[in-house]
Amino acid sequence: MNQQLTQEQKLSWKMTQKMSQAIEMLTYNGMELNRFLEDQVSDNPLIHIKPQDTSFASGAIQPELHRSERSVHQYLHDQLLHISIPSNLKSAVEYGIDSIHDDGYLDLSLQEWQEACKINEEETYKLLEILQSLEPAGIGARTLQECITLQLQRQHAPLYVTQIIQENLQDVAEQNLEAISAKYECTIQEAEDAISLIQSCHPRPALQVAPVKQDYIVPDAKIYKDAGQWRFELSSFNQPSISIEESLLNLNTHDTQAKAYIHEKYQHAEWIQTAILKRTINFSKVLEQIVNRQSPFFEKGYPAMRPLRMREIADEADIHVSTVSRAVKNKFVQTPQGIVSLKEFFQTGLQAKGGEETSSQSIKQLIKETIQTESQEKPYSDQALSDRLHREFGIYISRRTVAKYREALHIPSSSKRKKKGSLTT
Structure with missing residues (x-):
């Protein structure tokens, strides 16, 4: 009875460990996943990483390598x-x-x-x-x-x-x-x-x-326009694949311990294959929703970014909100607007014309651009900025919220801008 309980506890521990690893794998970007697989190869003689590069198949946009x-x-x-x-x-x-x-x-x-x-x-x-x-x-x-x-x-x-x-x-x-x-x-x-x-x-x-081993940030996907439609493509570097050396399964030996070892490593290799596939599927689901909802950003940049919450993506993709959070963590995409962190696509919003919402990031950008073009002799007060956003863009935002966003941008008040004659001190 005690021996059976011990075996069940070991099995339960292994299952918990695998679930934890699968969850962690979803948070990995391409470089982190490759390092993880390299560690697995050193521990499992049945696993081989298939060769890949950092390019995209379509070649519509060449990925940029950013030193880190x-x-x-x-x-x-x-x-x-x-x-x-x-x-x-x-x-x-x-x-x-x-x-x-x-x-x-x-x-x-x-x-x-x-x-x-x-x-x-x-x-x-x-x-x-x-x-x-x-x-x-x-x-x-x-x-x-x-x-x-x-x-x-x-x-x-x-x-x-x-x-x-x-x-x-x-x-x-x-x-x-x-x-x-x-x-x-x-x-x-x-x-x-x-x-x-x-x-x-x-x-x-x-x-x-600054991860110790990470010298470059490679975009995990690119977003591009093809035949009038916005599409995404995963970098081959982001989705490495492995092969399993099955010949060892037929090893002619009477050593039961060796057979048990090979069987365990084979099961683990199969699990890694499945976990990689599931990671790719979930990451693709999230990217698909981002592409569908943020197309104005890809066309016009940050002022056009729409409000978006992880809960909306989760509901539409039929996955848990924590899965969305892990899928976008530490990952970047190549877009016509440059390399962008996936987390930047998730913004809260304020009501604009027609009941639509405008993202806080977009509003901050509008505030910044408006101040950059103001008269240095008569800079806009927070109330004037609020009125201008309402009049020109149909965005309903209070003076206090304007002040909050302005301070978040580390832009001085109108009186200090007039005194200094610039955005910075």
């Missing part, structure tokens, strides 16, 4: 070039960036930051806000809860989801759906979705920027 050799600190410093920061605080921001640990967490207290840079408490919190607004989401966090909260806020997650991670990390770890549902007055399905969303966040955000 910068450290996370250099990556963050580069972002400061596009942000308006008072000159007396710039060195303090740079000090904060240099204090970021390799995993993305802030490696000093606010008190230490304040004393080291001789700034006051209000300035320190302002600098923390700037630091935590940089990419990737979660950078500059001081705790795991704060790291995940920053990522959830960037995804515009419901308030109760951020409350769950801040107040009930243990329930999330144990996936205690009943306790979460009862405490936050949500359904079991909503509790499950909340946990999936939380689990899709990266606990060490800096690792998304």
Whole structure:
């Protein structure tokens, strides 16, 4: 009885491990998947990776290779070039960036930051806000809860989801759906979705920027127009395939241990083949929906980007929202507008003419472009920007929301723009 229980426990553990690996494989981009398969080859003599390249079959757009050799600190410093920061605080921001640990967490207290840079408490919190607004989401966090909260806020997650991670990390770890549902007055399905969303966040955000072995970012797919229709094509590098050496199955030996070993490796190789196929199918489902819904962006760029939520893609493709989240993670596509992170296609929206919605990314772009063409003597106030968006684009947006988006773009107020005569200080 005990022996049978032990065997069942081992089988259950193997099944759980395989499910976990299959879920993780969906988050891999092409380069990460290839590295994973290389590790499998070294451990399984039956697996062979079929040769592939980084090209696309149709040749409509040649993929670009982007070097990604910068450290996370250099990556963050580069972002400061596009942000308006008072000159007396710039060195303090740079000090904060240099204090970021390799995993993305802030490696000093606010008190230490304040004393080291001789700034006051209000300035320190302002600098923390700037630091935590940089990419990737979660950078500059001081705790795991704060790291995940920053990522959830960037995804515009419901308030109760951020409350769950801040107040009930243990329930999330144990996936205690009943306790979460009862405490936050949500359904079991909503509790499950909340946990999936939380689990899709990266606990060490800096690792998304500069993986040790990753020298290039290769687009995982390209989106192009053919005969008047927008289509997508996966890079062969994104969908590697394996072959299985079946001759070893007929190995003439009486060694039962060797036979059992080969049988186990064969089953594992078959499972990897199936997992790769499932990954390709789910990734293709998500891409198909993005292509269908974001065609204006491919034609006209960011101002035409439509609001889109992962839940909409999940419902249309008949997959779980967590599958969508994993499918777009760390992946890029080549488009007529350049190489774009798949996560950029998911934006919240505001109501425009005819009840349609316009994405927050599009509105930010319109605000930025409007300010760039304004008179330096008479820059637009937030209310004037609100009125102009309503009058010219039919977008209904409050003065307060304009201010929020303007600040997110790190553009000074109209009075400061008039004083400085530019977008930056």
